[in-house]
Each structure stands twice: as structure tokens, then as C-alpha cells.
Amino acid sequence: MDKIGVLTQFVYNIVLLNIPLLYGTVGEIMVEKSGCLNLGVEGTMAVGAIFGYIFGCYANSLGVGIFSAFLMGALCGLIFAVLTVSLQANQNITGLTLSTFGLGIYFFVGHSLKAKAWPVMNDYAGVSEGFQGIQIPLLSKIPIIGKGLFSHNILVYLGIVIALAVWWYLNRTTLGLRLRAVGENPAAADSVGINVKRMKYLHICIGCGIMGIGGYYMGLNMSGSFNSSCWINGYGWIAVALVIFANWNPALAILGTFVFGFFNALPVSASSLAMAFPKGLGWLAAIPSQLYDALPFIITAIVLIATSIRNKRGSSGLPAALGLNYFREER
């Protein structure tokens, strides 16, 4: 077997199959930095996916798709913000409700449209060609990691750019500093004249919009074929855990995505790795596939343990006021 080819494909899969995690994680980091814990990532991604796909196809434009996915994700964020920021509803419950709600909308829209006229991605050149892989000059010629990392579709690169931009925004701009202040201690931020409500609304909506684009990616990756199972497939839940793994750092989220991606892509590539390297990796083939399915969640548990040990040492990026509603009159 072509050993280099197998390794290349493995690296390629790690990126291709797991970029939605990056979008979900970065979006959730932005939301959590404002002090709000939004557990509705799965539902938000599903809403972004279905509307992004449909509007993108009808407009025959990938850009319109990305924009609609962002907008619909942001709309989910708006619901969350109205409930938790203005109306002081419990954030955990609202987030879980949003997940159920989003998945419900996803299936409702998908099924009812499917019964009439479902857009087939290949019929919309603007979308399908826009989603084709882009070879980055020079870099894509490097063996193994060249194709693995630098021959992906535009949304992969966009995800990395967004992650880095959010990192820069949070750590290098005044607005980012204010946002972090709101997440750490909204009362203190309020007392120095920061509009806490506006900051929360703005960042919840933007964060949820980013998640929506992640959902859209997954829809495109499945070639827009709607078949009863949800495109998002649990990515939203892993993203919530990845936030902790990344220690609320969007740049680290890129690394986290690839670490989780490694275990997500392993069952896909295990058999070819085992055949290409029978001596070193032959044991991969003997692992039952059910264990592979459980791996990302086992890793999540391990990560949470490791993180809580790290947090005891006091280097956590966890916003101090995370999950607590801010009620000005109680200040």
C-alpha cells in the first residue's frame, strides 16, 4: 500500500471532518467570554446548517450561504440573549432548550422542504464549485502535510482565520478587554461605564453566528444530502467540551480541534493505517469500532480531569462570572 498516501489521507481527514468543531468552539468561547454559558451549540449549528444550505443554493452562491448561516445562527443567539440577559432565565436550561429547538427546526424545515423541492448541491455550481479544495501555492506541494493541511475548501481556511481573529480581538483590542471584564465581573465593568447588556447581546449573537457557519460547513461536506440523520451529529456537544480543553483561548482551539479530530478520524483511517504499517500499527485493526465511537468522549473525560487539575494551579481562562446572570438592580 502507498504508505505516504495513507498518512496524507489521514492528516487530510483530521482537518476535513473536524472543522465544524473549530467553528463551534470559537463561537462558544466568544459567548462564554461575555459570561454566558450557551449549551445550545448543537441546535445553533443545525439551524445555521439548514438555512445556510437552502439560502446558499437558492442564491447559487457560497457567500450568501455563509452569510445566511451566520445570520440564522445569530438569530438563535438573539433568542438566547433575550431570554438570559434581558429576562434573566437560567442559562443552562435555556441553552438545552435551544439545542432541542434548533434540531427541531432543522428537521421541520428539512423534511417539509424535502417533500416538495429539495435543492441538490450539484445543481448549484456557485455553491459546489465554491466548496472545492483550494491548493495553496508552494505549501500544498509539501509531502503529507501539503495535501493534508493546504488543499482544503475555503471554509477550512476561513475557520482558522476566524479563530485567529477572535484571539486577536479578545487579547489585543480595547473592546476585547471590555468583553473579558464583563465576563469576569459584570458589576465592576458596569461601574466603569461599560454597557454590559449591549456587550452581552453583541457577542452572544456574533458567537452564535460563527457556530452557524460551522453547521453550514457540515451540510456542504455531506453534499447537502438530507437523509433523516442530522448533519451536525453531536459536534456541538464536543465543541462545548473543547472550549474547556482550549482554556477559553481561540488559538488553542485550533490545536484542540486537531487533537479531537485525530480521534474522530482514527476509525476512518484505522484499517488503512493498519494495512500500510502492519508491524507498527497492525493492532489498530483489532480495536472494535464501538470503542472508536466512544473515544472522543473518553478523551473529553480525560481532558476535563486534566483541566480541573490545571485550574487548581490558577491558570484557567474560565470567566469568573460564567453562567451567572447579571441583574443590575441587585448590584
Next chain:
Amino acid sequence: MKKFLALFLALILASVSLLSFAGCQPNEEGEGESNFKVGAIYINSKNDTAGYTFAHHNGITTAMKQLGLNPDTQLFIVDEVPEDKEQVLAAIDTLVGNGVNIIFGISFGYIDAMEEAAGKYPDVIFSHATGYKSNETNFNNYFGRAYQARYLAGIAAGLKSLETGNNNVGYVAAYATEYAETASGINGFALGVQAVNPDAVLYVKSLSAWADEVNEKAYANELIASFNCGIISQHCDSAQPQIAAEAANVFGCGYNSDMTADAPKAHLTAAIWHWDVYYKTAMQAAMDCEKAADFVTKMGGQAYYGGLKEEFVDVSPLNSTCAANTDKAIAAVRELIVSGEWDVFSGVKLSISADGTVTKSDAALVDNKGNEIVAAGGASVADGVITGTMNYFVKGITWVNDPNGSTTPDTDPDTSADASEEVSE
């Protein structure tokens, strides 16, 4: 006040999402041509446009129209029912409450619930697809000889592999040898491929799930990219493997429904089911019954197992991507099977040349560990083996999830032509 409003809004959100999940209300009642009512329990959505549930729904509605029944008013459906006994029993209660005369359950895992309900509701007929349980009165099971259709699809794939010169054929399967249903389908397909191209090697990658769209696509891509497969066949519900084949410029054989629309440049032909053949037979029998307990007698047995002969299974219309003479070869083999002269899992092997001529020769049927299953010239294995106990792969198949478990580990896809002889050692 604010908290009250928040609670109120959360309640609205929750109820809206609950409502949108409840896409499973049975169709509204109305005036039909008769009082006969059909109930159906689906694993996926009745609105699917491809795959397993679609095939059954299409079969039931087609059969009803042929019998003069109105699917809009006389068909009651509970869909998206998981293979969970409690939920299946609840679905059955709903359908019985709607007053249906016969209930079709389409998924294997409904088996225990249907058996229990058949005892609980003796006035209702229960008919279970792909299962093996039944009783002597109101409960039967039904399945088809899909392996025969698989063999025909294998011929199309084999001729294509000769044309492209790539002997590697990939197969994305829900399960491997754990279920006779998947094993017999894979074996039938492999024998069809080998009848045309004896050097062909079949790489099977199994999902351990009946439906997993994300991995169905990823596994197909893996078979294409790493195992250098030029044809992708499948035993899974979605068209993702065919879509992957199309994107990678290779070819493929679908399953359950004609997937040419999903992958017009890649798809050759699909092994398909004409479920309406069974549903028409069963509904006619049910309507002719004076009471539900007569159903099994009326059907002539507790298990219905139709094949090419009954036109219960078939291959979809050949796409223009098929190699020359595919239609000729398939027609010739179909004739052999329909006439009862020959069947797939027997000690007689077919050799099909590139011009489509078919020759018969005696050859033992051997599994991929070298064990003889049927001696040269022997009769076909029993139906019970095909539906129940077939837990091996025939020679030439490599199960890549656990290659050591089924064949020699060092089979090299790049030199499969040489390796295929060693596989059985």
C-alpha cells in the same frame, strides 16, 4: 414579571420544538373505497426521498394504489421509531387505536415488540420485514433474495473493473459478518464481480451501524483514496458512498433505490427492492381473510422469501456509465436464476466474458479462510443459511476493519491481481 415572561417564552420554545419533532401524526381519516386500513412503522422519515424507509413507503403506497386503496386516508404511519421495544409497542398501540387491519414493521429491531403485540392484538395482522419470528395465525415475516440482485449488480461492477483495469472494489457495509443479511449481500456481490473478473478483490469496510451518514461518506472516501478502489458498492441507507464516488471520479453500485440521480456520472446500477410486490400480496391476502388469524395460512407460510423470480428484488435501470454488454450478461444470468436452473451460493460457478457470454463450470464455493462451503457441483446452500447463519465471507473478500480476522494481513491493494490467489491460504 420578567422571570414569568422568561419562563413563558422558554415554554413556548420548548413546545414549538416538541411540535416540530412530532412529524409522525398519522394521516387524517377520510372516505376510502373500503374500510381496510394499513398501518406502518418506519425507522426513518416517511418524507425521505432515498434509502430504506423511502423504498418501503413507496412500496406500500404503490401497492395500495394498485389495490384501489387510498394512501391519504387508509394508510396510518408512525415514523422515526427507533429499535426500542417500548417505543415500538407505543407505535403499535397508536396504530391499533387508529383501527388498522394490518401493521407492517420494517426494521429488524422491531422483532420482539411485534411478536408481543401479535399476541396482545389477535384481531390485527402483523408483518415484520427482515426478521425471523412469526406465529401460525396473525404474524409473519418477509424478506427477499437480495443476494440475487447483488450478483447482477456485481456483474456490472466486474465488467466496469475490466474496462478501467482497476481490480480493487470497495464496499461500505453497515455490518460485516455479524448479520447474515449483510454477509449474504456482500458475498453475492463479490461472486458477481468475480464471475467477470477473477482477479478482483473486494475491500469491505463496515460501520457497525445501519445508518451513519457522516461515516458512510468518509469510509467510501477512505476506500477510494487509501485502498485505491475504482468501484464503490454499499449496504447502507444513504447515497453518500455514491456521492463520494462521483466526487472522486470513480464508479459505484448503490442499494435500496436507484441512486443514479444522486451520482449521475458514477452510478452503474443498484440492487433494489420492489417492496410493492410483497405489500400487494400481503394486503390482498389480508383483505381476503375473514379473520386476522387466517393470514399466515392465506400467505402460504410464516415466512415470505421472494427473489428475482417474483420480481421482488432487481437491479435498477442500467446507467449509461455501464460497460458494454452489461445488459446482455445480466439478462443471461437473470434467466438462469429466474428459471431455477442456477443459484448464487452453489457449487456451480458462472464465468462471464467481456462480450457477455455466460459459461457454467463446477467449482467449490470457498470462504476467504479456505474452508469449503459447497463442494464442486453441489446444490445451493439452504435458505436458512442465507437468512440466518451465513457468517463468513467468500474467497476474494478482505474485511479491512479486521483483516487478520478474515484473510492474510499482507494483501497489498496495489498488487491485488497477484494477491487475490493468496487470499484463501
